């Protein structure tokens with residue numbers, strides 16, 4: 001949680017501007033709500049001295065970068081910086097800020113780490129990829145690993161790293177970064193907010209244990225409508241994204257400030273479970289997301305009824321969709337108001353572009369029986385668009401949850417894994433796997449690492465099918481894997497479990 005200079009100021013920043021924003025972080029009461037980082041994005045670079053050490057921009061940062069970090073720290077906040085994995089920064093390309101040429105980390109990994117973290121005292125770095133893609137065409141994984149290694153070697157303390165490759169870069173990123181951008185740059189427009197939520201709905205399996213999908217800096221206070229702002233902030237909160245405010249804190253509208261300080265929304269984001277919700281229900285562009293809150297498999301869950309359409313939408317969602325039953329108390333998370341309890345369905349009309357965030361406290365938590373393909377962890381998944389026939393999540397009309405996984409198979413490693421298949425007491429279950437047939441495909445099933453035989457071979461053409469097996473689950477979490485080491489698998493849609 002914090003603030004970053006880019007959305008409002010681009011490269012037109014200065015030492016006094018940054019310190020002013022840091023002070024406003026305290027005076028607006030945002031610091032007291034948990035916002036702590038003040039991040040200097042692109043635009044502070046000057047020249048490299050004779051030894052190669054980066055110097056601050058001569059006119060924008062005459063007081064120097066250490067003085068800025070010191071002022072931020074003196075306010076009880078943390079300080080962040082920006083760089084690029086290549087030789088040139090994005091600003092030097094897109095904003096014609098030619099001073100950023102040669103400012104990137106490429107060839108200066110250790111010396112920059114020494115300057116930024118030891119000499120200047122910054123705590124966080126966002127590492128962009130403009131120079132590394134456009135100028136040098138470097139592969140992402142080795143490049144970011146090398147930078148991380150240099151930072152670890154030189155910094156002398158843990159530094160938070162943000163990988164800014166504008167797409168989910170691959171599962172290796174958890175070793176390198178505490179957060180990673182999943183999309184191109186956000187804009188203060190509804191279409192942009194919607195696109196980012198849409199991308200992130202497939203990425204819940206990749207966020208955990210202090211490593212998060214970064215939905216980009218917030219555009220709150222920058223002209224979206226109140227409903228859109230609520231969707232934007234609330235979805236960033238429930239999806240456990242970093243929350244980096246992007247507006248001018250000294251002129252922020254009161255309603256936007258109040259939203260950013262909403263403790264109940266912030267609690268969704270800062271929950272110690274650190275989960276990202278999954279889509280549990282969908283009709284066209286109306287989605288219901290849900291996740292556990294405070295306790296795994298407990299009776300309390302949080303949910304977002306997200307209306308991405310341009311018309312009011314009436315949701316009618318059975319409680320069983322949330323694996324809850326019995327009398328269930330509903331709280332509107334934004335207002336804190338208690339709503340009428342229910343024991344069957346949640347019915348709510350949500351305005352266009354708006355989202356209703358609800359906390360559900362049920363009498364009973366049911367064992368989950370339904371798992372979507374789009375919740376699976378795919379070890380070889382990335383969204384870089386570099387490979388032909390990459391393993392991916394794809395929207396398919398008529399599919400359960402609206403999507404399937406495609407291009408699983410062809411190697412032992414290219415599998416789909418559900419890590420948290422929960423059984424309360426363990427025992428024998430029937431698994432029914434729904435799939436879309438694919439030419440020359442096969443399907444192999446493993447439960448907790450052990451192969452399980454299916455009731456037959458999968459169909460390789462025609463309509464969606466179901467194939468079954470009897471499996472044994474142990475009490476607690478189980479792992480289910482589907483793959484095919486030498487051929488493709490069919491396009492997997494979902495599976496259901498029935499206790500025998």
Ligand code: GLA
Pocket residue numbers: 006041042082089090091092128164166184185
């Ligand atoms: C890229 C990043 C932005 C910002 C700019 C700076 O576009 O994605 O968030 O950091 O570079 O030039």
